[in-house]
Amino acid sequence: MINWNNLDTLKSYNELKNAASVNLVEAMTGANGAERVKKYSVPMAAGLNYNYAAKEVDDNILSALAALADEAQLTDKYEALYNGEVINTGEKRMVLHQLTRGQLGKDVVADGVNKREFYVKEQKRIADFANKVHSGEIANAKGEKFTTVVQIGIGGSDLGPRAMYLALENWAKRTGNFKMEAKFISNVDPDDASAVLNSVDVAHSIFILVSKSGTTLETLTNESFVTDALKKAGLDASKHMIAVTSETSPLAKSDNYLEAFFMDDYIGGRYSSTSGVGGAVLSLAFGPDVFAQFLDGAAEEDKLATNKDFLKNPAMLDAMIGVYERNILGYDSTAVLPYSQGLSRFPAHLQQLDMESNGKSVNRFGEPINYVTGPVIFGEPGTNGQHSFYQLLHQGTDIIPLQFIGFKNSQLQNDVNIQDSTSQQKLCANVAAQIVAFACGKKDDNANKNFEGGRPSSIIIGDELNPKSLGALLAHFENKVMFQGFVWNINSFDQEGVQLGKVLAKKVLAHETDGALAEYSKLLNI
Amino acid sequence: MINWNNLDTLKSYNELKNAASVNLVEAMTGANGAERVKKYSVPMAAGLNYNYAAKEVDDNILSALAALADEAQLTDKYEALYNGEVINTGEKRMVLHQLTRGQLGKDVVADGVNKREFYVKEQKRIADFANKVHSGEIANAKGEKFTTVVQIGIGGSDLGPRAMYLALENWAKRTGNFKMEAKFISNVDPDDASAVLNSVDVAHSIFILVSKSGTTLETLTNESFVTDALKKAGLDASKHMIAVTSETSPLAKSDNYLEAFFMDDYIGGRYSSTSGVGGAVLSLAFGPDVFAQFLDGAAEEDKLATNKDFLKNPAMLDAMIGVYERNILGYDSTAVLPYSQGLSRFPAHLQQLDMESNGKSVNRFGEPINYVTGPVIFGEPGTNGQHSFYQLLHQGTDIIPLQFIGFKNSQLQNDVNIQDSTSQQKLCANVAAQIVAFACGKKDDNANKNFEGGRPSSIIIGDELNPKSLGALLAHFENKVMFQGFVWNINSFDQEGVQLGKVLAKKVLAHETDGALAEYSKLLNI
Known part of the structure; x- marks a missing residue:
C-alpha cells in the first residue's frame, strides 16, 4: 500500500532535522578525508561511480536519509511507476x-x-x-x-x-x-x-x-x-x-x-x-x-535505481542528499560542472529536466505545500567555469552545492604534453583540486585570500564519455529527479507553469490586450 | 571626500528596510499597470530603453533607493574610478x-x-x-x-x-x-x-x-x-x-x-x-x-552612468533594484533571458561578469561583511527557456528576479508569416506575455493551474541588436555590477577565489598530494 504524503508529515523528516550536522572541513581533512573518499562511493552502470565523500553527510545523516527514503516508499513508488500506475496525476497519464x-x-x-x-x-x-x-x-x-x-x-x-x-x-x-x-x-x-x-x-x-x-x-x-x-x-x-x-x-x-x-x-x-x-x-x-548502446546504459542505470539498499542506489543517494541540502541546509541552487567538453550542453538539459519537473508549489493532489522544492540548476564545463563563476562558488556569501562529472580519458584521444602532463591530466587534476578546495578551504590571515571551505560537492567519475556511459548518466539524473519528486510529494511529470505565457502571447498576437500587456506590446512594436 | 562604508552601516539602508513593500500583482493589474509601463522607463544609449515597471518598486521605494545610492556616493566613486583612483584595492590597481x-x-x-x-x-x-x-x-x-x-x-x-x-x-x-x-x-x-x-x-x-x-x-x-x-x-x-x-x-x-x-x-x-x-x-x-561602433555604444552608455539623477541613470537604477531584491527581499539568483538568438552566450558572459566580480564575502579592506552580495546568474534565450526552466520561474517555491532583453527587429530580417504573424512578432509577443504572466499571475481554482504572480522582471528593449546597441548593453551590465560592488563595499575587480584550485591542481600534477586529494587523484587516474 503506497501512501502519498507531504514531506513535512513524515516522522523521519522531523528526525532528520534534529540530526547533528557535519563539519565538512574537518571531515575532509587528513586521513579521515581519504577514508571518506574510499568509503562514500557507489558503482553506477557503464563503469561510472558516484562519489559523495565531499557532501555534508556522515553515517548518521545517511541513516536518517535512508529512513526517510524508506518512509517515503521511494522504491515502491518507482515500482508503481514502471508497472504503469498513473503517476502523472495532473494529466492523468502513466510515466513510461x-x-x-x-x-x-x-x-x-x-x-x-x-x-x-x-x-x-x-x-x-x-x-x-x-x-x-x-x-x-x-x-x-x-x-x-x-x-x-x-x-x-x-x-x-x-x-x-x-x-x-x-x-x-x-x-x-x-x-x-x-x-x-x-x-x-x-x-x-x-x-x-x-x-x-x-x-x-x-x-x-x-x-x-x-x-x-x-x-x-x-x-x-x-x-x-x-x-x-x-x-x-x-x-x-x-x-x-x-x-x-x-x-x-x-x-x-x-x-x-x-x-x-x-x-x-x-x-x-x-x-x-x-x-x-x-x-x-x-x-x-x-x-x-x-543508439542501442545508449539505451543499454540507461536501462542498466534504471535497474540500479530499483535497489532497496539505499547505499547501493546511486540515484536515490543523490536525490536524498539533494533533499537534505535543499530542505534542511537551505541551499537554493545547484551547479552542474562537467569536466568534459562533450557535455557542454548537458547542464542546459539538466536545467530543464530538474527545474521543469520539480519547480512546483503544490503537491500531486493540487494542495499547497509548506516546504521548498526544486532548486535552480545551472552550469558550464570546467575548466571554463573555473575562470568564470567559480569565484562566487568559492568565496561568495551563499553556499551552492556542486555536481562534478569527470572522465579518465578524453574522447578524441588526441593530446599534448606540456610541463610534464597531458591536457587530459591537467583537466582531471583540476577537478580533483576543486573538490578539495571547496570542501577544505584554506586559512589565510589576509581575509581576501581566505577560503572558508565547507562547500559540498559530489562527483561522477567514468572511464570515457561514450554511448553507454552517457545513457547511464542521463538515466541517473532522470531517476534522481523522480525520487526527489516522490519525496516532495509533487507531480514531476506535468508543466502547468508554461501555460499562462502561451495564453497571453496568443492574446498579444490577436491584439486582444489591455493594461500593462497592451503597453508592453506597443513598446515591442507588435 | 569619499567614504567607503559597509552597506549595513548606512542610515538610508536601514530606512529602506522599513519602506512598505509593493504588491506587484495589484500594481501591475489594470490601468495602474499600464501607467507603470509608461512611467518606469529610462532611455539608454543606442535607442535602448530600460523598463522596470514589473519590478517590486514604487515611487516610495525608488526614493529610498535614490537616497541609498546617494549616501553610498555611487557617482563620486564612479568618477574616482574613471579618473584613475586605485579602486582595485586587492591588487592595488586602477580600473580603466x-x-x-x-x-x-x-x-x-x-x-x-x-x-x-x-x-x-x-x-x-x-x-x-x-x-x-x-x-x-x-x-x-x-x-x-x-x-x-x-x-x-x-x-x-x-x-x-x-x-x-x-x-x-x-x-x-x-x-x-x-x-x-x-x-x-x-x-x-x-x-x-x-x-x-x-x-x-x-x-x-x-x-x-x-x-x-x-x-x-x-x-x-x-x-x-x-x-x-x-x-x-x-x-x-x-x-x-x-x-x-x-x-x-x-x-x-x-x-x-x-x-x-x-x-x-x-x-x-x-x-x-x-x-x-x-x-x-x-x-x-x-x-x-x-568594432568602433561597438565602442561608441559602450562609451555612450558609460556617459549615462555618470548621471547624478538616479531616475535617469539606467545602470544605477538596475543596480539598486538588484540590491533591494538581494538584501531586502532576499532573492538569491537572477535569470537573464534574452529574446534574441544572437545573445545565446550573453548570459554566460554576464554570469562571469557578475559572479566573478561580486561573489565576495569580505569588503574592499579585507574585513568580513554581514550581508549577502552577488547572486547566482543564469539564463538561456527565450523562447527556448519557456519550454525549459520557466516552469520553476512561474510556479516554483522560490522567487527568481528576471532580466529580459528584446528587440523589435530580427538580425537577418528573413521571416515567415504563420497564423497571421511573423516569427519576430511571435517572439516579441512571447516576451511581453511572459512579463505580465510573471507579474500578475492568474487565479485558478485548480491550484495546479494557479499562478501566484508577484515575480518581478525588467526588460531592456531595442530596435535591433547591432554593434552600437550591443556595446551599450555590455556597458550597462558592467556598470550595474560596478555600482552594486560599490554599494556592497566590496572589490569587484579582483578574483582571489580562483587561486586555491590552481595551487592544488599543481600539487596533483606534481604528485605532491595526501589525504582526500590523493584519493581523488587515484580515482581520476592521475
Whole structure:
C-alpha cells in the first residue's frame, strides 16, 4: 500500500532535522578525508561511480536519509511507476520513459497495446530508416546520399537530443561511428532557423519535425522556414522531412513527410531522449547500434535505481542528499560542472529536466505545500567555469552545492604534453583540486585570500564519455529527479507553469490586450 | 571626500528596510499597470530603453533607493574610478576598462603613459593589422588570404569576445560586414582544441593567443595544440599567430608571433571585451569600423552612468533594484533571458561578469561583511527557456528576479508569416506575455493551474541588436555590477577565489598530494 504524503508529515523528516550536522572541513581533512573518499562511493552502470565523500553527510545523516527514503516508499513508488500506475496525476497519464530502454516490471498495456513492444517497434522502424539513409536506399531526388540531419523541435524535443548529440559527436568521429552531421532549430526567433538553414546544404539534408501534439507553434513555424527553403532550392519538401509525433497528432498521417515515427503521451518531453525524439536524430547521426548502446546504459542505470539498499542506489543517494541540502541546509541552487567538453550542453538539459519537473508549489493532489522544492540548476564545463563563476562558488556569501562529472580519458584521444602532463591530466587534476578546495578551504590571515571551505560537492567519475556511459548518466539524473519528486510529494511529470505565457502571447498576437500587456506590446512594436 | 562604508552601516539602508513593500500583482493589474509601463522607463544609449515597471518598486521605494545610492556616493566613486583612483584595492590597481572606449574625466597617466592614448594606439594598430589581413597584404605563405580567425583564451579572454562575436555574426552577414569566421578554443580539455582544429582550415587561419600575464596554463597548453597542428600541416606557426597580452609578459617580444597587441593590468579579464582582447578578434571578424561602433555604444552608455539623477541613470537604477531584491527581499539568483538568438552566450558572459566580480564575502579592506552580495546568474534565450526552466520561474517555491532583453527587429530580417504573424512578432509577443504572466499571475481554482504572480522582471528593449546597441548593453551590465560592488563595499575587480584550485591542481600534477586529494587523484587516474 503506497501512501502519498507531504514531506513535512513524515516522522523521519522531523528526525532528520534534529540530526547533528557535519563539519565538512574537518571531515575532509587528513586521513579521515581519504577514508571518506574510499568509503562514500557507489558503482553506477557503464563503469561510472558516484562519489559523495565531499557532501555534508556522515553515517548518521545517511541513516536518517535512508529512513526517510524508506518512509517515503521511494522504491515502491518507482515500482508503481514502471508497472504503469498513473503517476502523472495532473494529466492523468502513466510515466513510461524507462520502458523505452528496458522492461523492469510487469507488461504495461494501454489502449490494448503492450507499450514496451510499441517502443521497440518504433526503435526498429527508426533503425531501418536510418540504415536505408546511410546506405543510400533512401536518398534525395538526384539519388544522392543525405549528409546532414536537422532536428526541428523545442524544449524537450531539442535540449536533450542536442546535448546527447554533442556528447557523442567527438567519440563517434574517433571510433568511426560518425554518419551524418546534426543541427538543431528550436527558437521561434527567425534568426535561429535562418542561420541554421544558411549553414547547411538543404539538398543533402533530412529534417526531423518533432512535436508530440503536432501543434507546437514554435516548431510548426520553423517547419515553414524549412519548407520555404526547400521550395526555393527547387526541392520537394515531403521527400526531405520526417516527423516524430504521437499517433493521434495531425502530423501522423500527413503526406508532408517521408515517414512518421511515433511516441505517446506517456513520454514527457524532457524525458524523451531515449524515445524516438532522441532516437531518430541519434540513429541518423551515429547509427542505430550506437543508439542501442545508449539505451543499454540507461536501462542498466534504471535497474540500479530499483535497489532497496539505499547505499547501493546511486540515484536515490543523490536525490536524498539533494533533499537534505535543499530542505534542511537551505541551499537554493545547484551547479552542474562537467569536466568534459562533450557535455557542454548537458547542464542546459539538466536545467530543464530538474527545474521543469520539480519547480512546483503544490503537491500531486493540487494542495499547497509548506516546504521548498526544486532548486535552480545551472552550469558550464570546467575548466571554463573555473575562470568564470567559480569565484562566487568559492568565496561568495551563499553556499551552492556542486555536481562534478569527470572522465579518465578524453574522447578524441588526441593530446599534448606540456610541463610534464597531458591536457587530459591537467583537466582531471583540476577537478580533483576543486573538490578539495571547496570542501577544505584554506586559512589565510589576509581575509581576501581566505577560503572558508565547507562547500559540498559530489562527483561522477567514468572511464570515457561514450554511448553507454552517457545513457547511464542521463538515466541517473532522470531517476534522481523522480525520487526527489516522490519525496516532495509533487507531480514531476506535468508543466502547468508554461501555460499562462502561451495564453497571453496568443492574446498579444490577436491584439486582444489591455493594461500593462497592451503597453508592453506597443513598446515591442507588435 | 569619499567614504567607503559597509552597506549595513548606512542610515538610508536601514530606512529602506522599513519602506512598505509593493504588491506587484495589484500594481501591475489594470490601468495602474499600464501607467507603470509608461512611467518606469529610462532611455539608454543606442535607442535602448530600460523598463522596470514589473519590478517590486514604487515611487516610495525608488526614493529610498535614490537616497541609498546617494549616501553610498555611487557617482563620486564612479568618477574616482574613471579618473584613475586605485579602486582595485586587492591588487592595488586602477580600473580603466571604460577608458578603452572613451574618456569621461581627467587624463589618466600611469608609468608616464597617458592610458587613453595607449588604448587608442593599440586599437589603431589592431585596425591596421585587420585591414591588411582583409586586403591580403598580410596573407599565408602562399600569399592566400586568411579566412578564419581562432581565439585561444579562457575566462574573460573567451566568454566576452565569444558572446560578442555570436551577437554580431548574423547582423554582419546581413549588412555585408562579415569578413572572417571566428572560432574559440578555451577549455584545457584536449577535446576542445582538437575539435576546433578539426573544423578549420589551418592553412587559412590566423590564431590569436590571449593571455594578459602570458602564463595562463590552459591557454599555453592550447597554443601548443595549435602549433602542433600548424607544423603537421607544414606551416610556420609564427606566421599564423598573433598575441594579445601585456607589454611585460613573456609573449610580448617573442618571435613566435606575427604581431603582439597590448593591454595592461588595469583591464580585468571579464571587462576586456572593449580592449584588444575583444578588439583583435572582432576587428578581424567584422572589420575595425564595426568594432568602433561597438565602442561608441559602450562609451555612450558609460556617459549615462555618470548621471547624478538616479531616475535617469539606467545602470544605477538596475543596480539598486538588484540590491533591494538581494538584501531586502532576499532573492538569491537572477535569470537573464534574452529574446534574441544572437545573445545565446550573453548570459554566460554576464554570469562571469557578475559572479566573478561580486561573489565576495569580505569588503574592499579585507574585513568580513554581514550581508549577502552577488547572486547566482543564469539564463538561456527565450523562447527556448519557456519550454525549459520557466516552469520553476512561474510556479516554483522560490522567487527568481528576471532580466529580459528584446528587440523589435530580427538580425537577418528573413521571416515567415504563420497564423497571421511573423516569427519576430511571435517572439516579441512571447516576451511581453511572459512579463505580465510573471507579474500578475492568474487565479485558478485548480491550484495546479494557479499562478501566484508577484515575480518581478525588467526588460531592456531595442530596435535591433547591432554593434552600437550591443556595446551599450555590455556597458550597462558592467556598470550595474560596478555600482552594486560599490554599494556592497566590496572589490569587484579582483578574483582571489580562483587561486586555491590552481595551487592544488599543481600539487596533483606534481604528485605532491595526501589525504582526500590523493584519493581523488587515484580515482581520476592521475
